[in-house]
Amino acid sequence: MTPIKYTKEVIKEGKRVRWPKRDVLLPTIAVVICIAAFAAIFLSLEDLTAGSLIQQLRNAFGGK
Numbered sequence: 564m565t566p567i568k569y570t571k572e573v574i575k576e577g578k579r580v581r582w583p584k585r586d587v588l589l590p591t592i593a594v595v596i597c598i599a600a601f602a603a604i605f606l607s608l609e610d611l612t613a614g615s616l617i618q619q620l621r622n623a624f625g626g627k
Contacts, residue, residue, distance in 0.1 A: 583591070
């Protein structure tokens with residue numbers, strides 16, 4: 564398959580896709596952004612906590 568034929572088929576398929584309406588899309592995007600932000604904050608706090616715990620264990624057992 565040539566790149567030109569592939570591109571034409573991709574465009575053709577893109578026109579057949581039933582894209583969501585704006586009133587459905589915007590709330591969905593908001594939910595995804597909120598979940599991603601929550602996950603980023605949670606994982607950052609977990610990383611800081613784990614790092615602190617590991618450092619305390621190293622200090623307790625004579626590590627540098």
